[in-house]
Amino acid sequence: MKSHDEGTLFTMLVVGLEKCLRQRTPYPYPAELQYVMNVLSLYMTNYPKTFPDLLTMFEKPVKDWWCAGDIPDSFDPRLRLVYMGQITEALEDFLIEGELRGIDLKRIMLHVDNLPFRKFYEQMRADYDQTQLDEQIIIEAKYAHIRVFLIQHPFTTPAALRKEFGLQWELLDKFYISVEPDSYVYRSEGIVLNCLVCGALKSSRDGNPTSVKLEVCQNRCLTDWQEIFIEPHLKVVSEGVLRRIVIPGRVELALYIHLQDIQTQFATLNSLRIYPGVDAYDLQLHFEDGEAWAVDVKDYRDPIALGREIEGGPFRYPQNNRLYWDRFYYVIPDERETHYPGYCDKVRREAGLEEAPIHILPFSAFCRAVKKKVWEID
Numbered sequence: 552m553k554s555h556d557e558g559t560l561f562t563m564l565v566v567g568l569e570k571c572l573r574q575r576t577p578y579p580y581p582a583e584l585q586y587v588m589n590v591l592s593l594y595m596t597n598y599p600k601t602f603p604d605l606l607t608m609f610e611k612p613v614k615d616w617w618c619a620g621d622i623p624d625s626f627d628p629r630l631r632l633v634y635m636g637q638i639t640e641a642l643e644d645f646l647i648e649g650e651l652r653g654i655d656l657k658r659i660m661l662h663v664d665n666l667p668f669r670k671f672y673e674q675m676r677a678d679y680d681q682t683q684l685d686e687q688i689i690i691e692a693k694y695a696h697i698r699v700f701l702i703q704h705p706f707t708t709p710a711a712l713r714k715e716f717g718l719q720w721e722l723l724d725k726f727y728i729s730v731e732p733d734s735y736v737y738r739s740e741g742i743v744l745n746c747l748v749c750g751a752l753k754s755s756r757d758g759n760p761t762s763v764k765l766e767v768c769q770n771r772c773l774t775d776w777q778e779i780f781i782e783p784h785l786k787v788v789s790e791g792v793l794r795r796i797v798i799p800g801r802v803e804l805a806l807y808i809h810l811q812d813i814q815t816q817f818a819t820l821n822s823l824r825i826y827p828g829v830d831a832y833d834l835q836l837h838f839e840d841g842e843a844w845a846v847d848v849k850d851y852r853d854p855i856a857l858g859r860e861i862e863g864g865p866f867r868y869p870q871n872n873r874l875y876w877d878r879f880y881y882v883i884p885d886e887r888e889t890h891y892p893g894y895c896d897k898v899r900r901e902a903g904l905e906e907a908p909i910h911i912l913p914f915s916a917f918c919r920a921v922k923k924k925v926w927e928i929d
């Protein structure tokens with residue numbers, strides 16, 4: 552079996568099972584369930600002959616019968632999937648926690664792709680929460696170093712990782728896959744393509760290079776893609792990491808670099824942190840007059856979806872916390888507002904947010920607000 556692990560098959564099974572039990576009759580089986588049933592029937596000598604027998608098996612602890620790959624950490628294998636013809640609470644929790652209810656195969660694959668990064672993030676976040684200030688600064692810096700590296704390097708090699716991270720290179724290695732003929736990435740005559748906006752390009756159905764987020768590519772991309780020679784051991788970030796970390800990260804990083812530029816011109820922008828508190832939000836700015844601004848970059852096509860996402864506004868930290876902010880800015884890429892005039896207003900209304908101290912601004916407008924601020928203090 553190909554490296555179906557990190558819990559892919561298990562996740563497919565339970566997503567398919569939940570869909571199946573929601574249908575009025577079990578047939579036709581949801582595609583995810585059918586697929587894993589086929590795999591199980593190959594692996595098990597005593598594979599159940601009928602659907603009721605299969606359900607009976609699902610009523611036993613998972614560890615007693617599961618034999619087709621990893622079980623994700625967030626599911627306790629001593630528990631069972633089904634009880635009295637319904638999914639168990641344990642399974643329901645697992646699906647809700649992973650936002651997995653009713654999702655399709657493609658999204659399961661992406662979800663599984665993202666598990667290594669999520670695990671890493673949760674560990675760093677827990678370490679941060681449990682320690683003292685000087686240690687917190689180190690953890691935050693280490694997390695930012697890794698995240699920024701991923702955003703800047705959708706392609707890498709183990710040698711390059713060792714050079715950058717020394718003995719800790721393996722921490723990064725698990726976010727990458729080999730550039731093989733069956734990976735998602737586009738390859739042609741010994742080269743792969745890198746876009747400055749959307750990172751590694753994938754192969755479309757008809758075999759042409761294309762972005763994994765087409766609408767980002769259409770609106771923002773430069774067409775002069777960078778060609779990268781496929782050297783031995785070349786790796787590419789998994790598709791999930793490309794979508795969730797690299798592409799949104801490109802905007803976050805562009806803003807960070809722009810603000811660094813302002814910082815070199817104006818001493819009144821005292822400090823600038825990226826991913827403070829292990830990604831509590833994206834950027835924190837401290838000004839000479841004592842004010843702190845927080846920034847979260849948000850890139851949603853649909854202003855209503857974004858409005859719902861940020862409903863209730865950001866978490867407010869107490870004044871003695873190093874994540875405290877006086878003003879909070881949701882910053883969106885400029886062309887969201889250009890393509891959809893009134894985008895920011897719509898988000899604000901949908902989120903039910905008052906104007907101050909929480910703001911929703913396009914990238915350029917935010918940069919102008921920062922310049923105005925540093926100028927005024929100066």
Ligand SMILES: [Zn+2]
Pocket residue numbers: 746747748749750762767768772773
């Ligand atoms: Zn692109």
